[in-house]
Amino acid sequence: MADRQALGEIVTVLETYFDGLHHSDTGRLGRVFHPAAHYVTVSDGTFLHRDMKTYFEVVEHRPSPASRGEVRADEIVSIEFAGPVTARALVRCAIGTRRFIDLLTLIRLDGQWRIISKVFHFSEGEG
Secondary structure, three states: OOOOOHHHHHHHHHHHHHHHHHHOHHHHHHHHEEEEEEEOOOOOOEEEOHHHHHHHHHHHHHOOOOOOOOOOOOEEEEEEEOOEEEEEEEEEEEEHHHHHHHHEEEEEEEEEEEEEEEEEEEEEOOO
């Protein structure tokens, strides 16, 4: 359902997302997340929902994986299109000892792909 251009644009968004996480850079993350995006998990058994302002405050106050010399472990597992302006990406990444599986829903609005929701699971573990 998608063309190569759309796929390439989403890959670029995801690479910026990974860079933003690795460097705790909310400027980069702000370019890929829609301002109304949702951040959701229940990995530890409790429901956690953040808006982007709250999520970015957390990111800004944590030491970046880059500053701690962490090796990047990010991967795009899959990208699926629901239509020409809606997609979902399954990605993996790591911060510290946490291993994340993120389900990122993207929308194309005003000629730009943006993440509108991040629903994720994390587990603890080295390597």
